[in-house]
Amino acid sequence: MSAANVISILSSKKARTMTEPNPAAEQWADALELVAKRQDTAAFERLFKHFAPLIKAFALSSGLHKQGDHLPDELVQEVMLAIWRKSASYDRRKAAASTWIFTIARNQRIDMLRRLSKYRGDVSADEIWDLESDTELFGEIRQSRVQEHVRIGLYELPVDQRQVMAKVFLEDKSHQEVADEMGLPLGTVKSRVRLAMKKMKLSLEAYDL
Amino acid sequence: MSQWHPQTEQLVEFAAGTCHTGISVAISVHLHYCPECRKRLSELESASAVLFEHQKPIAVSDNLFASVLSEIQQGKVTESVKPAAPARATSRYPKALSSLIPGTLEELEWRSPMKNLKVTHLMTDESGLIVGLHHMKAGGRVPNHQHRGDEISVVLEGGFSDELGTYGPGDFIFRTEEDVHSPQADAHEDCLMLSVVSAPVKLTGALGWLINPFLKA
Numbered sequence: 001m002s003a004a005n006v007i008s009i010l011s012s013k014k015a016r017t018m019t020e021p022n023p024a025a026e027q028w029a030d031a032l033e034l035v036a037k038r039q040d041t042a043a044f045e046r047l048f049k050h051f052a053p054l055i056k057a058f059a060l061s062s063g064l065h066k067q068g069d070h071l072p073d074e075l076v077q078e079v080m081l082a083i084w085r086k087s088a089s090y091d092r093r094k095a096a097a098s099t100w101i102f103t104i105a106r107n108q109r110i111d112m113l114r115r116l117s118k119y120r121g122d123v124s125a126d127e128i129w130d131l132e133s134d135t136e137l138f139g140e141i142r143q144s145r146v147q148e149h150v151r152i153g154l155y156e157l158p159v160d161q162r163q164v165m166a167k168v169f170l171e172d173k174s175h176q177e178v179a180d181e182m183g184l185p186l187g188t189v190k191s192r193v194r195l196a197m198k199k200m201k202l203s204l205e206a207y208d209l
Numbered sequence: 210m211s212q213w214h215p216q217t218e219q220l221v222e223f224a225a226g227t228c229h230t231g232i233s234v235a236i237s238v239h240l241h242y243c244p245e246c247r248k249r250l251s252e253l254e255s256a257s258a259v260l261f262e263h264q265k266p267i268a269v270s271d272n273l274f275a276s277v278l279s280e281i282q283q284g285k286v287t288e289s290v291k292p293a294a295p296a297r298a299t300s301r302y303p304k305a306l307s308s309l310i311p312g313t314l315e316e317l318e319w320r321s322p323m324k325n326l327k328v329t330h331l332m333t334d335e336s337g338l339i340v341g342l343h344h345m346k347a348g349g350r351v352p353n354h355q356h357r358g359d360e361i362s363v364v365l366e367g368g369f370s371d372e373l374g375t376y377g378p379g380d381f382i383f384r385t386e387e388d389v390h391s392p393q394a395d396a397h398e399d400c401l402m403l404s405v406v407s408a409p410v411k412l413t414g415a416l417g418w419l420i421n422p423f424l425k426a
């Protein structure tokens with residue numbers, strides 16, 4: 001469901017978002033800092049109102065509801081609790097708030113899917129996708145520039161590339177699984193992703209922004 | 210700096226969290242050594258976040274915020290203001306290996322399937338990928354072998370070379386099942402590698418029928 005959703009939202013917001021900078025980025029970083037410094041529940045509620053429905057969409061896109069109706073809300077709850085718990089380690093110089101929250105949602109979803117598959121993991125997602133380990137500061141400014149390229153790039157993508165990007169990046173599917181689902185050769189999926197990444201100015205090989 | 214990196218697709222799947230645990234561990238170890246790929250990962254995560262924010266929001270149940278808040282207020286969520294301890298400083302290995310190598314290397318169960326090579330099994334992931342360590346004695350050469358499946362090696366300490374290149378710490382070496390190679394450790398230093406294989410390796414060469422380092426893994 002969500003690839004289609006992403007696409008419909010993309011086309012409807014097209015004209016507006018392309019020129020706008022992203023003041024929201026600042027707002028969410030501020031809110032995370034308030035939660036960290038003052039355990040500010042009002043700031044936390046603002047974050048919840050904006051991000052909880054996105055986390056739920058993210059949960060649904062991986063088919064979590066098929067394993068239990070309560071699971072998508074349960075993931076939202078776990079992610080929001082993790083945001084509260086880890087807020088002190090959020091550093092706006094390193095990551096945009098949305099990126100930081102996405103990585104928490106991703107890690108929690110991985111752990112939840114593994115628990116459901118009865119696979120007793122030897123390593124937790126947080127150990128592998130280590131949120132606190134970055135020593136270098138890529139910087140909020142650099143990140144928001146990357147995100148701006150991605151936003152603009154997204155609108156210029158042909159539908160087939162957008163669809164594959166949404167599936168590969170959000171729906172918990174490997175390139176191979178996307179290829180199987182869409183009845184496409186693996187090479188076609190890989191090249192659509194690479195073409196899309198090129199348009200979004202994402203590094204494919206050694207590359208400096 | 211590392212010269213051998215994961216493929217773009219592998220890094221994309223790592224960013225999306227869709228690759229198997231064994232491969233994720235190998236990529237995570239490579240990232241520990243490779244600022245270039247960390248930067249690429251940060252870009253991919255930024256891109257994912259944009260896609261994430263462009264999803265159509267789906268309403269959560271009405272009382273969800275209240276129940277999250279009450280869980281917080283009941284004090285079940287306690288570590289709010291305490292920054293996470295820098296776990297990395299305590300181990301000489303990347304964080305992804307901290308649970309897999311809880312103590313020293315000597316405490317692990319090593320087998321020596323052939324001269325110059327010791328292997329240990331760390332875990333088998335949900336897809337059957339076998340994650341282990343290989344330790345090659347300085348100057349030692351491993352007989353020609355072919356892989357029945359893919360193999361990823363990430364150098365942790367020391368270095369080695371084979372028919373296709375020379376590798377040092379952090380290098381991420383991906384071999385498919387067509388490749389036959391006989392790695393040799395650098396002369397001056399033992400080589401420790403993380404190894405992720407999708408199926409037991411099959412030795413070719415004269416002694417091939419004798420030895421399979423993973424047979425009893």
Ligand SMILES: [Zn+2]
Nearest residue numbers: 211214243246
């Ligand atoms: Zn690299």
